Amino acid sequence: MTIAYLNGQYLPLSEAKISPMDRGFLFGDGVYEVIPSYQGKTVAAQYHLDRLRHSLEGIQLCIALSDEDLSGILQLLIERNGGGDLGIYLQITRGVAEKRQHAFPEHISPTLFAYTFPINAPSDGATETATCFTTVTRTDGRWDRCHIKSTALLGNVLHMMEAINDGAEEVLLFNESNLLTEAAACNVFIVKDGQIYTPELDHQKLPGVTRRLCLELLEEHTDWRVHVGPVTREAVMSAQEVWLSSSTKELAPVIAIDGKPVGDGKPGRYWSQAQRLFHLYRFDKR
Template sequence: MTIAYLNGEYIPLEEAKISPMDRGFLFGDGIYEVIPSYGGKTIGTALHLIRFEKGLCEIGIDTPWSRTDLKAIFDELLARNGNGNLGIYLQVTRGVTMKRNHAFPKSPTPTIFAYTFDIPEPDNGNSETVTQWQVSSGRDLRWQRCHIKSTSLLGNVLHMMEGVESGAGEILLFDAEDNLTEAAACNVFVVTKGVVRTPALDNHKLAGVTRDMALAILRRHSSIEVREETISRRDVMSADEVWLSSSTKELEPVVLIDGQSVGTGKPGPVWSAAQALFAQHRFDDFA
């Protein structure tokens, strides 16, 4: 039985209930985070909490919870759920109002919800055991505020379904100039002639914590060249390696895009080295 946290109480997930007048339900008016943990220890905690606070600030939700309060909730939830390999889902919405009105209510009481879910043991760079992604590609049709980790995810959901319906598990998204933004639920890296590149951050991409950690780890602990810059469709389609990154995947290789092999069609050596380094340093301090 999964134990969830809802507005100050730890309760079985099945018993967690909110009002249909919650602005999260009516408008997708909220911010969320997904924080991975292994054996009761969370990863990239400070980076996740900083992004969470920034998101709340961007959409003007004031909350009473300090980082220490949130960390205490995480620890309690992990302990109550057995301290295994668990993702923590955290969401804060602008709360409940009895009149549906797009404009913010005067003094809302935010709703806070968190629960845990099982995540797989992460890979240590072994190309035999890692998930190998087959993806499709498409035009990024989401809004201009993709840097906010908002619960308004319909744009991402519809893109993910494009990927799924084409028989792939994810979709690489390209802007109007045909430059790479990200994937429906991941950031993207490409490797060409040994150089690792990922799109530079702007309002069309989420600043992934895994992306940040991977860049920091490669810069601190390897001699691999790493760049954040514009990446065209042609760069992606001719790359030696393409990787996806997210908190519950870490770095995972893409082997097929729209039916075309990436490089040799197998996880590449730079991915293997990068994920092995990630595995060594995932518990480091990145704040």
Template sequence: MAATVYLNGQFLPLDAACVSVLDRGFLFGDGVYEVIPVYSGHMLRGVEHIERLGRSMDGIRIDHPMSRAAWLAMLEQLIERNGGGDQAIYLQVTRGAPPKRDHAFPPAGTPPTVLAMSNPLAPIDEAWHRQGAEAVTVPDLRWQRCDLKTIQLLGNVLARQQAVEQGAVEAILLRDGQAIEGAASNLFIIKDGAIHTTPKSAAILGGITRDLILELARAEAIPVREEGMPEALLRSADEVWVSSSTREIVPITRVDGQTVGEGKPGPVWQRMHAAYQAFKQKVREGKA
């Protein structure tokens, strides 16, 4: 079945959806986005994703083009038009396409460009669950509002490419002696049975999956520490994980070529992976 996208109020075949070359997303990276996983036709925390989209739009001063209820209704139609099942929704809002290129905001009344598309959700590499994955560390060169999920991702792209070129699945970003997060993920360090993760601030993107992991961890009575994570803690970790909406919780068993803990997915990850899969099953059944 040909993919269907939503663009500025219309559902269209993917190859018929076009935007102006004057669109500020194309010219300036002036926009925000979300990625929402879908299981058996049900969005995982769709409301929370739309609320974060709203915070990102507020942060860069884009007017909201529709209400939360309208967003959710449109996305449910998109899921249905793309066959239901397991999907990954990409949702993007830019400041629109004014008559000319100018760094200043366009004239009042310029409508935002709204795009939503969906692809089959890629299966997670089971080798990661059996033996873990590798990450590298790189300097964090991004701008200072990482809490806004903007489409200007060049710093993240270059960091992830460096990881790929070194045979790793993710780049862990270091800034001022602290381990911050991944290029496209949140970071967790496990030490002496406790989960450590960077607290929410302008330094990180507050992940929806991150919040869910912490919620599930507390339900499992696993200690959680939301505080700064010195690089030394990363180097001495018992376990390291990264998380994202489409990759869930990935155990990292090598960092910069050095073995983490016992070199295999650890016991805290095993507990959290099981809890996460149980939550996903509730999503599939429309119960979460």
């Protein structure tokens, strides 16, 4: 039985109830995080809490809880859910209002909801056991504030369905200038001529915690040349490797784009080494 947290209470997920007047339900007026935890140990929890603060600022929502309070909630949830390999979903919405109105209501309390779900232990970088992804490409049709980790994910959901309807598992998104932004639920890295490239952060991309960890691990443990800047469609389509990054996947190899193989259509050796660094050092960044 999954134990959830809702506004100060720990209770079975099936008993957690939220009013339909919650602005998260009516407007998608909230922000969230997904934090991985393996055998009771979270990965980069402070980076997630830092981003949560930025997201809260981005939607002008203040909460009374400190980072210590939030960490305490995460720890208790992990314990109460058996401490195995878990993803922790944490969502904060503006709360329940009497009237449905667009403007922020005064004097309402935020709703804080969290629960855990089982996740697979991440890869150690072995190419034989890698979980590979096929992708399609689309023009990024989401909103202009993708740097906020908002619960309003309909744009991402619709893009993900475009991938699924085309028989793929993720979608690589390009802006109006044909530059790579990200994927529906991941950031993206490419390898070209033995060098690593990932788009710079701006309002068109979520500042992924895994992206940040990957850049730090590559900087600390390799002598690879890593470029953070514009990545063209042409560069993606001719890359020797493409990786997706997200908290529950860490790095995942993309083996096809729009039906064409990436490189030799198998997980590449740069991916293998980079994912190996996660395997060795993921808990160093607490």
